[in-house]
Amino acid sequence: xxxxxxxxxxxxxxxxxxxxxxxxxxxxxxxxxxxxxxxxxxxxxxxxxxxxxxxxxxxxxxxxxxxxxxxxxxxxxxxxxxxxxxxxxxxxxxxxxxxxxxxxxxxxxxxxxxxxxxxxxxxxxxxxxxxxxxxxxxxxxxxxxxxxxxxxxxxxxxxxxxxxxxxxxxxxxxxxxxxxxxxxxxxxxxxxxxxxxxxxxxxxxxxxxxxxxxxxxxxxxxxxxxxxxxxxxxxxxxxxxxxxxxxxxxxx
Numbered sequence: 001x002x003x004x005x006x007x008x009x010x011x012x013x014x015x016x017x018x019x020x021x022x023x024x025x026x027x028x029x030x031x032x033x034x035x036x037x038x039x040x041x042x043x044x045x046x047x048x049x050x051x052x053x054x055x056x057x058x059x060x061x062x063x064x065x066x067x068x069x070x071x072x073x074x075x076x077x078x079x080x081x082x083x084x085x086x087x088x089x090x091x092x093x094x095x096x097x098x099x100x101x102x103x104x105x106x107x108x109x110x111x112x113x114x115x116x117x118x119x120x121x122x123x124x125x126x127x128x129x130x131x132x133x134x135x136x137x138x139x140x141x142x143x144x145x146x147x148x149x150x151x152x153x154x155x156x157x158x159x160x161x162x163x164x165x166x167x168x169x170x171x172x173x174x175x176x177x178x179x180x181x182x183x184x185x186x187x188x189x190x191x192x193x194x195x196x197x198x199x200x201x202x203x204x205x206x207x208x209x210x211x212x213x214x215x216x217x218x219x220x221x222x223x224x225x226x227x228x229x230x231x232x233x234x235x236x237x238x239x240x241x242x243x244x245x246x247x248x249x250x251x252x
Contacts, residue, residue: 005235009237016187023185025185026106027108027203028108029197029223030193032191033111035086036083038111056068058167066152070148070153077145084113085117086241088192088240107123112130123177125166125173125174128164129163129165130143133161134157135161136159185207187217188207190219191222195227219232220234221233222237223236224239224240
């Protein structure tokens with residue numbers, strides 16, 4: 001039987017005990033970036049910066065109007081260039097420094113805020129805003145901060161280049177590595193994810209069915225609002241990530 005999670009303001013909880021050798025998996029979602037000023041779809045009334053998701057974040061949308069899609073992502077690149085990490089990003093970078101290989105950071109976000117805070121081993125399951133790839137050939141994605149508001153960029157093979165992000169209907173990246181780390185972790189923490197977008201929303205329920213060598217992992221949520229998958233967590237600590245994360249982990 002899965003116990004009913006405790007859902008309360010973060011200040012009502014003690015820090016999470018992280019003993020030496022414990023393996024920690026952290027999943028971050030749009031909420032952590034929103035605190036740095038990055039716009040999110042859920043806050044936009046069904047539109048993403050005045051655009052329908054179907055038009056700017058699907059393969060079909062790119063096929064219909066690649067110029068519109070590139071204008072949209074070029075504007076996102078421009079805005080992302082001005083945003084800075086907040087204390088939640090900083091706290092996770094410091095945690096990585098302390099835990100080393102026992103820490104696994106997976107983000108649903110395509111922005112570079114974790115890296116700007118100093119995180120070095122970030123798994124971007126939905127790709128990266130400042131990378132570009134070919135829409136046809138297998139040329140590896142490459143770093144690209146360019147904006148394409150007018151001319152459409154093309155690959156050496158002649159096909160259109162596209163943002164190296166995972167659109168709706170496409171398979172997220174690094175799933176094998178993600179589920180390997182999930183199955184081995186002792187503590188799972190979700191930060192600022194709504195619990196509505198799969199497969200990430202299913203990570204915590206996966207933990208309820210897979211016990212590691214030291215038993216089932218403890219699962220904790222941190223964010224402003226109760227997530228849709230709250231029933232799968234042991235605790236839901238409500239509040240701003242930037243206020244809760246700096247003192248969340250009690251390292252031993």
